[in-house]
Amino acid sequence: xxxxNTQIIKQDLKELESYLVxxxxxxxxxxxxxxxxxxxxxxxxxxxxxxILIAKSxxxxxxxxxxxxxxxELLHSATLIHDDVVDQxxxxxxxxxxxxxxxxxxxxxxxxxxxxKAFQLMAELKNPEIISILSNSTNIISEGExxxxxxxxxxxxxxxxxxxxxxxxTAELFKASAQSASIxxxxxxxDSLNDANFGYSLGMAFQIQDDILDYIGNDSLTGKKLGxxxxxxxxxxxxxxxxxLATDQNKIEIQNILLSRNKKxxxxxxxxxxxxxxxxxxxxxxxxxxxxxxxxxxxxxxxxYKQALIRIVNDxxxxxx
Numbered sequence: 001x002x003x004x005n006t007q008i009i010k011q012d013l014k015e016l017e018s019y020l021v022x023x024x025x026x027x028x029x030x031x032x033x034x035x036x037x038x039x040x041x042x043x044x045x046x047x048x049x050x051x052i053l054i055a056k057s058x059x060x061x062x063x064x065x066x067x068x069x070x071x072x073e074l075l076h077s078a079t080l081i082h083d084d085v086v087d088q089x090x091x092x093x094x095x096x097x098x099x100x101x102x103x104x105x106x107x108x109x110x111x112x113x114x115x116x117k118a119f120q121l122m123a124e125l126k127n128p129e130i131i132s133i134l135s136n137s138t139n140i141i142s143e144g145e146x147x148x149x150x151x152x153x154x155x156x157x158x159x160x161x162x163x164x165x166x167x168x169x170t171a172e173l174f175k176a177s178a179q180s181a182s183i184x185x186x187x188x189x190x191d192s193l194n195d196a197n198f199g200y201s202l203g204m205a206f207q208i209q210d211d212i213l214d215y216i217g218n219d220s221l222t223g224k225k226l227g228x229x230x231x232x233x234x235x236x237x238x239x240x241x242x243x244x245l246a247t248d249q250n251k252i253e254i255q256n257i258l259l260s261r262n263k264k265x266x267x268x269x270x271x272x273x274x275x276x277x278x279x280x281x282x283x284x285x286x287x288x289x290x291x292x293x294x295x296x297x298x299x300x301x302x303x304x305y306k307q308a309l310i311r312i313v314n315d316x317x318x319x320x321x
């Protein structure tokens with residue numbers, strides 16, 4: 001996928017990177033070292049970008065925006081670290097995951113450390129409504145992680161379960177990123193809810209595309225190992241749709257592959273998914289969410305920041321990394 005970073009907020013993103021490094025500084029050198037390992041690895045920064053663009057599209061020019069967007073990115077980083085420990089993921093952002101480079105204890109404790117730093121930044125904003133939104137979202141994300149874990153041993157899950165999981169684990173923080181920025185910019189309840197709806201729909205589309213790329217993406221571009229979801233036993237939409245659309249013989253083949261959990265069978269599973277037409281059906285679903293994004297963005301006043309948000313949505317339709 002094209003880099004989400006846009007020229008119009010180039011200086012803001014530069015300040016964000018500096019602020020992130022500063023905010024995870026600790027008197028305990030190891031805490032700084034391990035935290036910096038992930039933060040300095042970069043990432044798309046899509047959530048803080050959304051936050052910055054939403055606030056600026058409403059005319060916000062205050063000094064609290066970088067603090068808010070940094071808190072949001074730290075919340076995201078903490079969830080990634082904890083997810084990697086639970087899933088025993090080997091790679092994150094093209095590098096060894098923290099628990100893989102150090103150990104599980106480092107992953108859990110440093111994830112907690114980054115969470116605490118995020119909440120310190122949130123408290124410094126001194127805006128009860130924003131603090132409430134971000135803390136509630138953190139709880140919902142945690143519930144999503146527990147829900148996914150509770151279903152991990154199932155032989156399959158429903159699409160309803162799938163959308164519930166990604167709504168909590170991914171779309172919720174996108175929603176909070178947009179809504180909190182709107183509130184920071186002094187918008188009405190109606191406008192902030194419109195922005196929240198935009199963020200939620202963007203997050204849903206983003207995760208659906210991410211799940212597609214786990215089967216047909218380029219791992220050198222995504223920074224994640226192809227077939228990661230399959231190896232971790234996750235039922236994502238490509239697999240669920242293929243089970244609906246595949247021939248009876250291929251459905252049996254899918255079940256056998258899932259039972260074996262043999263990494264060598266991933267290529268065969270990938271072929272069955274592509275042959276079934278599942279990817280095309282899923283792109284239609286993803287586009288419904290991006291259409292909802294555009295509908296909400298059309299409610300914003302005209303500005304270059306609004307156009308940057310529209311470009312993000314359009315780029316997401318063609319996402320390849």
